[in-house]
Amino acid sequence: MKARFGLLMVLVAAGGRQALAQDSVPPAERVIRVGITYTPGVRPGMLVLGGPRVQQLDSVRAILARDLDYSDRFEMITLPAEDNLALGIAEPADTNSGGTWSGTFVNYGLYAALGADYAVHVTLTRDSVLRVVVYDVRGEGVRREFAIPQRDLPPPDFRLAVHRISDAVVRVTTGTPGTAATRLLLLQLGRVYRVDSDGADLVPVSPAGAKTFSPVWGPAGRSVAYTEFGGGGGRVYIQDVSSGARRLVAPTARHLNYTPAFSPDGRWLAFSRSSSDGTDIYTYDITADCCLQRLTVGRFSDNLSPTYSPDGRRIAFVSTRPGLPQIYVMTADGTGQELLAPFDYGMTGSSNAPEWSPDGLHLAFHRDVAGSPQVFVMDVATRTVRQLTSAGRNEDPAWGPDGRHLAFVSNRTGNRQIWIIDLDTGRVRQLTRLGDARLPAWSPRID
Amino acid sequence: MRLSIPLAVSVGAIVIAAACGGGQPAPPPEPAIDSAVIRDSIARTETARVAQEDSILRAQEAAERIVAEKRADSLEIIARETERVRNTFTAHIHFDFDKSNIRSEDAAILDQKIAIMEANPALTITITGHCDERGSDEYNLALGNRRALAAMQYVTARGIAPERITTASRGEEDPVDSGHNEDAWSQNRRDEFMITAGGQSLRAPSGM
Numbered sequence: 057m058k059a060r061f062g063l064l065m066v067l068v069a070a071g072g073r074q075a076l077a078q079d080s081v082p083p084a085e086r087v088i089r090v091g092i093t094y095t096p097g098v099r100p101g102m103l104v105l106g107g108p109r110v111q112q113l114d115s116v117r118a119i120l121a122r123d124l125d126y127s128d129r130f131e132m133i134t135l136p137a138e139d140n141l142a143l144g145i146a147e148p149a150d151t152n153s154g155g156t157w158s159g160t161f162v163n164y165g166l167y168a169a170l171g172a173d174y175a176v177h178v179t180l181t182r183d184s185v186l187r188v189v190v191y192d193v194r195g196e197g198v199r200r201e202f203a204i205p206q207r208d209l210p211p212p213d214f215r216l217a218v219h220r221i222s223d224a225v226v227r228v229t230t231g232t233p234g235t236a237a238t239r240l241l242l243l244q245l246g247r248v249y250r251v252d253s254d255g256a257d258l259v260p261v262s263p264a265g266a267k268t269f270s271p272v273w274g275p276a277g278r279s280v281a282y283t284e285f286g287g288g289g290g291r292v293y294i295q296d297v298s299s300g301a302r303r304l305v306a307p308t309a310r311h312l313n314y315t316p317a318f319s320p321d322g323r324w325l326a327f328s329r330s331s332s333d334g335t336d337i338y339t340y341d342i343t344a345d346c347c348l349q350r351l352t353v354g355r356f357s358d359n360l361s362p363t364y365s366p367d368g369r370r371i372a373f374v375s376t377r378p379g380l381p382q383i384y385v386m387t388a389d390g391t392g393q394e395l396l397a398p399f400d401y402g403m404t405g406s407s408n409a410p411e412w413s414p415d416g417l418h419l420a421f422h423r424d425v426a427g428s429p430q431v432f433v434m435d436v437a438t439r440t441v442r443q444l445t446s447a448g449r450n451e452d453p454a455w456g457p458d459g460r461h462l463a464f465v466s467n468r469t470g471n472r473q474i475w476i477i478d479l480d481t482g483r484v485r486q487l488t489r490l491g492d493a494r495l496p497a498w499s500p501r502i503d
Numbered sequence: 504m505r506l507s508i509p510l511a512v513s514v515g516a517i518v519i520a521a522a523c524g525g526g527q528p529a530p531p532p533e534p535a536i537d538s539a540v541i542r543d544s545i546a547r548t549e550t551a552r553v554a555q556e557d558s559i560l561r562a563q564e565a566a567e568r569i570v571a572e573k574r575a576d577s578l579e580i581i582a583r584e585t586e587r588v589r590n591t592f593t594a595h596i597h598f599d600f601d602k603s604n605i606r607s608e609d610a611a612i613l614d615q616k617i618a619i620m621e622a623n624p625a626l627t628i629t630i631t632g633h634c635d636e637r638g639s640d641e642y643n644l645a646l647g648n649r650r651a652l653a654a655m656q657y658v659t660a661r662g663i664a665p666e667r668i669t670t671a672s673r674g675e676e677d678p679v680d681s682g683h684n685e686d687a688w689s690q691n692r693r694d695e696f697m698i699t700a701g702g703q704s705l706r707a708p709s710g711m
Binding site for chain 2: 246267269270285288289290312314315328330331332334335358360361374376381406408409422429451452494495
């Protein structure tokens with residue numbers, strides 16, 4: 057690192073240029089540029105600059121850097137803390153409250169030499185406004201500024217607010233927003249919890265003492281649904297995320313009802329029901345509170361785990377009609393049932409837990425390979441499948457809202473934890489470090 | 504009472520009268536004879552009477568105790584019998600991995616349950632299917648349901664009214680053994696049989 061620091065000093069001596077930003081739409085964004093930020097296999101370099109050692113700013117920088125890293129869209133450039141501090145942009149004496157950054161010295165040459173395409177600078181102005189500036193290093197200009205009054209960052213929502221800034225940074229640099237301002241549901245020891253997309257802030261969702269199962273997000277992430285066991289059966293509840301108030305889905309008061317799935321418009325709830333008639337898929341109009349429909353009639357087979365396509369017109373599900381559970385599909389009214397994910401009879405293992413991707417192009421599920429479940433993704437148009445995992449047991453995939461990340465359960469380090477894989481790079485990270493975590497569900501972006 | 508007996512009757516006769524007396528005797532008429540011997544005799548008679556009454560009370564209590572003990576013994580016998588029948592009835596049956604067919608060694612266990620349900624017509628039950636942790640979490644609820652239905656079909660095919668049986672499944676959510684090996688898994692792949700009504704006192708079927 058010393059050698060690199062030497063180079064850094066030379067570049068500092070060579071001098072930078074001044075950033076010019078006159079209004080909220082910086083020059084770098086006035087021209088629509090296509091294709092500069094994404095070349096397959098080559099990700100833009102991202103540098104989160106150091107700065108004044110203020111506690112809150114340090115946490116903002118840390119959360120921001122981690123979010124950008126977890127977006128898997130950048131080559132993160134990390135330097136030892138002291139070197140990073142030296143990169144910081146000095147605030148000129150005449151820049152104060154509400155002022156622009158014109159006149160600020162930005163060493164684009166240095167950042168470019170370090171491999172950065174973008175640099176992010178975080179400061180707190182004298183009138184307590186958190187200011188995040190994204191510099192376009194190659195274009196040598198301010199790409200975008202974000203300003204948030206500190207009073208709008210109260211402790212409970214502070215992290216979510218920073219996650220939103222991270223997503224905005226991803227959007228202005230790659231054209232697609234990130235997924236940092238999202239949460240995941242999971243089941244730990246029979247109770248539903250939610251956790252931030254970076255693994256922080258574990259909060260219980262279902263009531264203490266209730267034994268629950270199969271949590272899922274409602275549209276827009278404002279509600280959740282899950283099964284609560286009791287009295288020999290299982291009831292499905294829909295719970296408001298902010299108030300905690302919950303309502304029973306009326307027809308689930310009897311029998312064992314589980315794996316609820318909201319239709320994309322939020323009107324219907326599909327679920328599996330096990331009874332003396334076997335296991336079949338039902339739908340219920342939760343808006344009008346009526347009209348229970350049975351979509352499958354299994355007789356000698358079981359049908360379960362429904363998942364709506366994003367256009368709401370089709371439902372993929374698991375059926376045991378070939379003998380072992382495999383992935384089927386039907387129209388949302390139950391007609392046209394057919395095999396969806398191909399398999400070799402007598403060769404391919406059980407396939408379970410399908411989830412349709414947010415763009416509708418893919419279907420994730422897990423399939424037994426040599427006795428252990430592994431995560432697979434199928435291209436819906438061509439019906440070709442791709443195995444994503446191989447180490448240990450990997451099951452119950454759940455799509456992130458960007459359609460390129462999947463959360464899943466893995467026991468690769470011992471007990472069951474939630475992990476996240478990036479389909480583009482294949483990079484895997486561990487989300488939870490709990491006693492036992494399973495059945496993840498990933499929220500849409502939280503506005 | 505023998506109030507009509509003249510005072511001349513001997514003290515012995517009074518003792519006999521007292522011995523034969525059932526309830527509270529009327530106070531004996533105050534003898535007008537100022538004689539120490541007679542007073543002493545009356546006092547002894549009174550003592551004997553009280554002793555006699557005590558012994559009658561004791562005998563009655565003893566008899567009641569014996570009856571109560573015998574009743575308790577028979578209740579105990581019924582309770583023990585009920586317990587024995589219940590234990591036989593609630594014995595688990597087990598399954599092969601990812602299978603819901605009744606194994607031949609478990610058919611005898613189910614036959615015993617059928618006999619018990621026939622001997623106790625008021626008995627109603629819940630059969631709950633369970634799985635080991637290896638299958639898919641969601642699929643295991645359906646598999647547990649299949650396992651409960653397999654046992655239900657076995658007993659209803661042999662004459663037990665289906666109205667007496669409800670089925671349930673807990674998938675892999677309630678293991679009896681939390682281990683992660685075949686020993687634990689084979690114990691967890693099971694049907695449990697729970698009595699929901701009519702189980703206060705159970706008769707053993709003949710031959711059990």
